[in-house]
Amino acid sequence: MHGGRAPANYNRRMPRKNTGSWHIGVAAEAIAAAQFARLGYDVSVQYGANQPEYDLIVVREDHLMKVSVKGSQDGSWGLTQSFVRNADYHQAIEVWLERHSRNTVLCFVQFKDVRPDQMPRLYLARAADVAQMLRAAAKGRGDTILYEHHTWGPRAAGAGTTERIPDEWRFSAERIDHLLRSST
Numbered sequence: 246m247h248g249g250r251a252p253a254n255y256n257r258r259m260p261r262k263n264t265g266s267w268h269i270g271v272a273a274e275a276i277a278a279a280q281f282a283r284l285g286y287d288v289s290v291q292y293g294a295n296q297p298e299y300d301l302i303v304v305r306e307d308h309l310m311k312v313s314v315k316g317s318q319d320g321s322w323g324l325t326q327s328f329v330r331n332a333d334y335h336q337a338i339e340v341w342l343e344r345h346s347r348n349t350v351l352c353f354v355q356f357k358d359v360r361p362d363q364m365p366r367l368y369l370a371r372a373a374d375v376a377q378m379l380r381a382a383a384k385g386r387g388d389t390i391l392y393e394h395h396t397w398g399p400r401a402a403g404a405g406t407t408e409r410i411p412d413e414w415r416f417s418a419e420r421i422d423h424l425l426r427s428s429t
Contacts, residue, residue, distance in 0.1 A: 273316025
């Protein structure tokens, strides 16, 4: 930048390769760590690729929280699809849930419709709360995908219903403190 001003084309979309899931994952984890730190929490990042269960440890005083970060750029997060057998969504959700400890918190980072000069939307929830949302999806049929906001079409199992992340999951100091205090 010259003279403290951004070039005229700064916010325009520049030609580039498609952003892949690896890039979104790295960006999501970095942004989540930065936001926790920005609010005064101590943050440790787990070293190495594909570590089990969690990506970050967030600490305040004597309270510790393991955080698994999930990034997305399409308005949804696929979570349990690799566990589906015989179209049994509820069993897939149970298998997914068993892979998380009771106190693990998921941090969902959404880049859909977010310009490069904006912050993505972040949400925090325990795995059990996510599993409950997945079980209730599509009029109780269950689903493998957590949607930020999705209305089912007329031919879908959940026709006419809308899936939406609860407002209380929004990333905030109050939400983090609630999750930290409720961990054992």
